[in-house]
Amino acid sequence: MTTTKNTNQHFDVIISGSGLSGSLMALSLSKLTKQDGSLLSIAIIEMQTVSKSKLNNDSSLFDERVLALSHGSAKYLNELGAWHYLKSDACAITDIDISDRGHFGKARLAAKEHNVNALGYVVAMEKIGKAQLNALKNSQADNTKADNTKANNTQADNIQWFSPDSISAIDWHTENANQAQVRVTLNSNKILSASLILACDGVQSPVRKLANIKVNAENYQQVALITNVSTSKHHQNKAFERFTEFGPIAMLPLTNAVVNSSGNSTDSNRCSLVWTMTPEQGKVINQLDDTAFKTELERAFGSYLGTITQVGKRHTYPLVLLQAQQQTYHRMALVGNSSHTIHPIAGQGFNLGLRDVKVMAKLIEEALLANQDIGSFSLLQTYQTNRAKDQRDVIALTDSLVTLFANDLPPLVLGRNIALQGLNFMSPLKNALVKKTMGY
Amino acid sequence: MTTKPLNVNNDEIAKFEQVASQWWDLTGDFKPLHQINPLRVQFICQHIAQLTSDSTTDNEANYSTVNAINGLHNIKAIDVGCGGGILSESLAKLGANVTGLDMGTEPLNVAKLHALETGLPINYQKITAEEKALEAPDSFDIVTCMEMLEHVPDPASVIHACSTLVKPGGLVFFSTLNKNIKSYLLAILAAEKLFKLVPDGTHDHDKFIRPSQLIAWAEDFDLKCIDASGIHYNPLTENHKLIDSLDVNYILCCRKI
Numbered sequence: 001m002t003t004t005k006n007t008n009q010h011f012d013v014i015i016s017g018s019g020l021s022g023s024l025m026a027l028s029l030s031k032l033t034k035q036d037g038s039l040l041s042i043a044i045i046e047m048q049t050v051s052k053s054k055l056n057n058d059s060s061l062f063d064e065r066v067l068a069l070s071h072g073s074a075k076y077l078n079e080l081g082a083w084h085y086l087k088s089d090a091c092a093i094t095d096i097d098i099s100d101r102g103h104f105g106k107a108r109l110a111a112k113e114h115n116v117n118a119l120g121y122v123v124a125m126e127k128i129g130k131a132q133l134n135a136l137k138n139s140q141a142d143n144t145k146a147d148n149t150k151a152n153n154t155q156a157d158n159i160q161w162f163s164p165d166s167i168s169a170i171d172w173h174t175e176n177a178n179q180a181q182v183r184v185t186l187n188s189n190k191i192l193s194a195s196l197i198l199a200c201d202g203v204q205s206p207v208r209k210l211a212n213i214k215v216n217a218e219n220y221q222q223v224a225l226i227t228n229v230s231t232s233k234h235h236q237n238k239a240f241e242r243f244t245e246f247g248p249i250a251m252l253p254l255t256n257a258v259v260n261s262s263g264n265s266t267d268s269n270r271c272s273l274v275w276t277m278t279p280e281q282g283k284v285i286n287q288l289d290d291t292a293f294k295t296e297l298e299r300a301f302g303s304y305l306g307t308i309t310q311v312g313k314r315h316t317y318p319l320v321l322l323q324a325q326q327q328t329y330h331r332m333a334l335v336g337n338s339s340h341t342i343h344p345i346a347g348q349g350f351n352l353g354l355r356d357v358k359v360m361a362k363l364i365e366e367a368l369l370a371n372q373d374i375g376s377f378s379l380l381q382t383y384q385t386n387r388a389k390d391q392r393d394v395i396a397l398t399d400s401l402v403t404l405f406a407n408d409l410p411p412l413v414l415g416r417n418i419a420l421q422g423l424n425f426m427s428p429l430k431n432a433l434v435k436k437t438m439g440y
Numbered sequence: 441m442t443t444k445p446l447n448v449n450n451d452e453i454a455k456f457e458q459v460a461s462q463w464w465d466l467t468g469d470f471k472p473l474h475q476i477n478p479l480r481v482q483f484i485c486q487h488i489a490q491l492t493s494d495s496t497t498d499n500e501a502n503y504s505t506v507n508a509i510n511g512l513h514n515i516k517a518i519d520v521g522c523g524g525g526i527l528s529e530s531l532a533k534l535g536a537n538v539t540g541l542d543m544g545t546e547p548l549n550v551a552k553l554h555a556l557e558t559g560l561p562i563n564y565q566k567i568t569a570e571e572k573a574l575e576a577p578d579s580f581d582i583v584t585c586m587e588m589l590e591h592v593p594d595p596a597s598v599i600h601a602c603s604t605l606v607k608p609g610g611l612v613f614f615s616t617l618n619k620n621i622k623s624y625l626l627a628i629l630a631a632e633k634l635f636k637l638v639p640d641g642t643h644d645h646d647k648f649i650r651p652s653q654l655i656a657w658a659e660d661f662d663l664k665c666i667d668a669s670g671i672h673y674n675p676l677t678e679n680h681k682l683i684d685s686l687d688v689n690y691i692l693c694c695r696k697i
Binding site: 172173212213214325326329330331373375376377378380381385 | 482485486488489490509510511512513514533534535558559
């Protein structure tokens, strides 16, 4: 492929964004081949500069933002070769303790009973992004090797980065019988064309806006307080979901933050806290100093993990569900947060976003095998139908979290805050809890 | 046929003029319509997707005009009896060039205003399907005619017009209400009288059309019925889905021969 800048460069797929879903999307497509044996050509458009230092710098901050990967998500990352970059930073959840303050109701889920090593994993979002980019680099290196053994002169340049750059315009009207494509203009004035555009560009998705797809917002009238804390007792890989009159509290086990050169080890028993409460409570709690906050948290959470020894920077956000009115447009699909975001625990929607990626990659692979257009309406229709159902299921769970808590009913939520909904154990347990809650 | 009076029932038009302002109120009189609209869009998209994969595999000469279709993007669609534009907008959002026809001035004004708000370039016209067919025969890739046939004096004439409007190989979608005791109980007694889902007098059971009748009319005018589906709506649970039974509300997909 010999091309010069500013001429129309053609790709099979353009991926807008290289964050969590964008890099995963690229990784999932990086080894797919077309009928003629050549690799699928991919352009990645990334607004920020992706530097090598970003890939390697290991900033183990006490305050890093984390998310819970379901067992299925971890499995997929493993299949793609990203997991081994992540393993050492991932904290396995082997048990989940669900309790209700002031009630007898208590449930425990154990990985052992479900024949898995872990029910899920808690990982820093930043590390997932890095692991995926590293796996992508690795996959590219493999591709180059494969090409060389075939004594082929071409390099594995099937993935091209345009960064820092962004999509400023999309021309959907260039299509004719010979050109199955859309044309994209970048901020740098480069012009690219592709058979399919995948919008992995987050909650503010520029591509979604260019397609004039509107977003529905639902405000739950709740806020989520998020911070990392240290406790006097080690979590023993246990996650806690506790329902209290001060709101549901989820405590997720974390790996120890890397001890820095000063030998500071106060952050050894780290947990990630997600505390959902009314906006009024949020205001009050936000005004407390760290010592007073520790006391409040201990009062609400109890002493399962001993005392709270350290609290990080606290963030409070309104709980809002954002959902795009359409998942697809002509030769275009929304993937991940551009399509659905549960703010501020957006990372928790990652399991859902990961399934977007997985389904899209599978559909593209099938289309390539059948020598069909990867941007066809029928492919996008299948994607839309499949994703709509999954989204409905996850959102129904989110809705029940908020409304049930508001009614001070016993637990239904479990796993919602900690986003383990992809796990097999969820359905029977959820059903049992639903029945209990509804009084059947 | 050209000398006949317009195929319009003025009482019917008047009914819709009165409630026009409600058209885009998602919780108002047209709530059921908003809820079942995604089902219609789903049904339409399914068949367009089918058309897309057909056109890449078979190259029948008489379907050549619609061969280039890849989804709704850039196709020419006409929505006959568009009312306030609920379906027209959905099709436009998917990239279709939509023309919307209605004989009600108020619903059309509402439709035009709303399209301005949403920024969709829809061409709304106050003209009957029959007149439009004379003006633009064989012009559209798809024709939609939803919940309209039961409101005109001569449904067959509208079906004829739809067949004239669509290109050979193109698709025509009809939806209407079946004529039997169940549809009377549900569409009139339950929907209008008991639950007041739609304004009293919206429908006249005598004008409801059996699927067999509608298919016979379609075939008279070169339209081959290729699929039919029922649209289920439960007013209590607001549950809605496509079903096999055509007993009450149903939708047909026809292809122009």
